[in-house]
Amino acid sequence: MDPTPLLNYISRYVNLSAEEEALLVSKAGYRKYLKGQFVVQQGDICRYENFVLSGCLKTFYPDPEGQEHIVMFAVENWWVTDLGSFITRTPARFNVQCLENTELVQFSYDTLEQLYLDIPKLERLFRIILQKAYVASQDRLVRNFSLPARERYTEFRRQYPGIEQRVPQYMIASYLGITKEFLSRIKNRPEEES
Amino acid sequence: MDPTPLLNYISRYVNLSAEEEALLVSKAGYRKYLKGQFVVQQGDICRYENFVLSGCLKTFYPDPEGQEHIVMFAVENWWVTDLGSFITRTPARFNVQCLENTELVQFSYDTLEQLYLDIPKLERLFRIILQKAYVASQDRLVRNFSLPARERYTEFRRQYPGIEQRVPQYMIASYLGITKEFLSRIKNRPEEES
DNA sequence: CTTTTTTATTGACCTGGTTCATTTTCTCCC
DNA sequence: GGGAGAAAATGAACCAGGTCAATAAAAAAG
CATH class of the missing domain: 2.60.120.10 (Jelly Rolls)
Known part of the structure; x- marks a missing residue:
């Protein structure tokens, strides 16, 4: 080694x-x-x-x-x-x-x-x-207490830029403390702004 | 001192x-x-x-x-x-x-x-x-990921037996990550068993 | 390339926990 | 003790996120 x-x-x-x-x-x-x-x-x-x-x-x-x-x-x-x-x-x-x-x-x-x-x-x-x-x-x-799931996800991507490419999405959902279905919705229904 | x-x-x-x-x-x-x-x-x-x-x-x-x-x-x-x-x-x-x-x-x-x-x-x-x-x-x-609020509360009392007597309830709710109202409900609607 | 398996998407419905407003109970201080 | 403010309880409406079930897409295996 x-x-x-x-x-x-x-x-x-x-x-x-x-x-x-x-x-x-x-x-x-x-x-x-x-x-x-x-x-x-x-x-x-x-x-x-x-x-x-x-x-x-x-x-x-x-x-x-x-x-x-x-x-x-x-x-x-x-x-x-x-x-x-x-x-x-x-x-x-x-x-x-x-x-x-x-x-x-x-x-x-x-x-x-x-x-x-x-x-x-x-x-x-x-x-x-x-x-x-x-x-x-x-x-x-x-963060888990005070941010909603969508922002936790954004934060995760900022902090671990490499990892999203290396692990399946359902594991990221698990890390964020949400279901894979909900993470999928977050990604596909982008932030509706006012 | x-x-x-x-x-x-x-x-x-x-x-x-x-x-x-x-x-x-x-x-x-x-x-x-x-x-x-x-x-x-x-x-x-x-x-x-x-x-x-x-x-x-x-x-x-x-x-x-x-x-x-x-x-x-x-x-x-x-x-x-x-x-x-x-x-x-x-x-x-x-x-x-x-x-x-x-x-x-x-x-x-x-x-x-x-x-x-x-x-x-x-x-x-x-x-x-x-x-x-x-x-x-x-x-x-x-615990915050995998336990519902009621069990987190039970767990809190087990781990910090003294503290509940020393601080107001709304602060415990804040520690647990729930509203004071919901903690109040948890305490007053005791665990309905099957 | 085709099949199988693993991941991801989408829809309909459900629930734990929130919000807000009102009332009750506790403290504590004059 | 009595009154004022803080803390707790309670009700009704609401929402973020979950569950279940059914596709669709992608990756791996052959």
């Missing part, structure tokens, strides 16, 4: 020495998945924090009535895992599935904990990443 | 030496607010990360139509700030207002950045706190 994308990504937040980079890479796992394969399966304990080198994945959750709700998409340079399961060693509530053939860098729980001790800068790295992720999650919550 | 609650809280996640604790406390600000006062005001740059020693606050956001949406409540032992504003030094999108007389421990941006350098364990502390906050935020997102 080529760890360059991961190291480039990290260097945006902290400066690792050459030795630290080497250590990190030596502890990193690498795995290829085919389209359709599950990286995390609901009910299992989620073993890895995953960095996406290439490909595209969805994190989703079947609700009590069996409807699938997509929590997030992940593409190149994103982290993806069931964080709740990963940090508490409890059964995953989400599934993570590949929507394309995908290459991941993987860090197991124990490896990552050891890396935090060996390279304290990683604490800083993940602190910063998590700050951003938390703010993004709050933003999304706010 | 008595920093004991803060130190107790921190000790749940990392072990600080006596010197580190002393340094932390020496850098901590302390401030009392009266019921109704604003700790963060939308449009200002949010200057502090705040730890609640006593009292109760709401973080809220007026949507384009002027409706108030409550993003979170904070009580004793919670952190509260507009994190997006705080970390990026940009105007706050949220307001944070006291619902009771409130005592806060405050860390300014520069102070906290310096503390991260002086006490690297704080990177770990906040990394762990943010992991939990992020997971909680994702959970809430999922």
